[in-house]
Amino acid sequence: MAGPETTGATDATDTTATGTTATGIAASRKKDAQDMEGLEAGLDALDTVQIRRTSPTEVLVQKVLPPIVAVALVVVIWKLLVVAKVTDDYKLPDPGLVWDALRQLWLQGELLDIIWTSVSRGLFGFLIALAIATPLGLVVARVKFVRAALGPILSGLQSLPSVAWVPPAVIWLGLNDQMMYTVILLGAVPSIANGLVAGIDQVPPLFLRAGRTLGARGLVSARHILLPAALPGYVAGLKQGWAFSWRSLMAAEIIAKSPELGLGLGQYLENQRNNSDMAGVLLGITLILVVGIAIELLVFAPIERRVLRSRGLLASAH
Template sequence: MALETRKPGTGRSPDVNRELAGLDALELAAGARRSPLSRLWSAVWPMLVAVAIALGAWELVVLSGWKEPWVLPGPRDVLPEFWNVVTDGRFWDAVGLTMQRAVIGFAVATAIGVLIGAVVSRSMILRRAFGSLITGLQTMPSIAWFPLAILLFQLSESAILFVVVLGAAPSIANGLITGVDYTPPILLRAGKVMGLRGLGLYRHLIIPASLPSFVAGLKQGWAFAWRSLMAGELLVIIGDTQSVGTLLHFARELSDTERMISVMIVILIIGILVDQLFALADRTLRNRWGLNTD
């Protein structure tokens, strides 16, 4: 009987190696056949279908006569007003102010959340002392902070920033703590054997290993920050400044339902666009880790 030769160091026969190489080539060829336009369309068409379904359901509710048209107008009445809103230069000034508040608040919340998460995750005493408190702050409704924020800072930018940070920082801290908890112990031991200690251990091992949970925490933190900001802009009206929240507030006060729903659609669109940025970061991370099968 002929002896089967094996490639040194692999434990596999040449036939098996050729078959595996052929499978790899087929997989690479399948991925290479997809053009950038095809990838874009595959990402966009589910969203277009979802929008069509939402508009259809909305129109059916209006046609059912559940509410009067002046209370709940249909897409045919709202979409022209939506176009008027987004083509108004003053509206984009309001969006600019809102996004400026969102970016500053989220950046401060990220810095505080990372600091708290890094400290608490590596100390069992601090974990027992503050772990439940961080989770409690995360579950606390952001709007409950506004009476205290207004008392401390009056009707000011600081009051809005205060609530945005308190809404987002606990989620970011918990995301980092969870990522550290799920770092494989063998990696920690290997890092210590290689001489990693203190900040070096965090920078080169723990933070990269906890990135999936940390990115999830950032995404959830942004969601809390965005909701806190919208609540703040509805409650804290600062002089004659115009923001997305104040536009929504005055549309409600004037019973301008078409404009109110138009501004709500803009808020939804901004949330979706930011979510796509986090999805891009997640896909990039999965690609680097070899977890993306698309």
């Protein structure tokens, strides 16, 4: 039978062990808390986007200088080929002759009119295509029967060369602006709609379930959930849709000729071909290329940067 001294010693031992265990648990919890804080700090550092304004010098070096150097290199190679007489002069004119053709158009006051005729048509046709393709893409993406019926047709129309629509459009509508816009729509609508469908397909289902829980259905869900979540794919479709709009318009202007249509870039290019003026042909091609690049850089590139930046996909603001 244990005496009082033994019982007291046992209680003291238990108390000491309990205290040691409690101290170990507290230390373990403290260490876990410190580890968690370190992990959260690391994740916050990864998620943090360092936003800073790009200096004018960086813009000049990174954005402006490279294309200028590339253009200068092309002109130099072109000049060397002319000097080496790799082909007849009428097939490859001197770059100076192209510059003279540009200068002549400017002095005659026709340059801006020619460019504006095509740009205004292209932008207006693109806006119409946007208004048609956006609801069409939403319906195709969300309604299974419509997708099964129209999905393959949209993909087929997207792969069909735009120039194929010019002859039937001329027969249907005649030589007028309505014919031009029809060709643009048939070229741009499938690209924009398919881009939106692809973007919606990549929206996590959790977003839609969360929206339904909050009462977002129908048009409200499309406006506040589907379109914002599908924005990267939608913007890619818009860029491709503009490219198809511009290509379709140039094909229509090259083929269709009428005083009612005015003189656009495509018709100017065709006129120079009929005159066997290779300098004018190269100038027309250059102007078409410059306008396409300018619209991309001034309109779609800023939109794309803003979308990517809002999702933390750009390291700095430009």
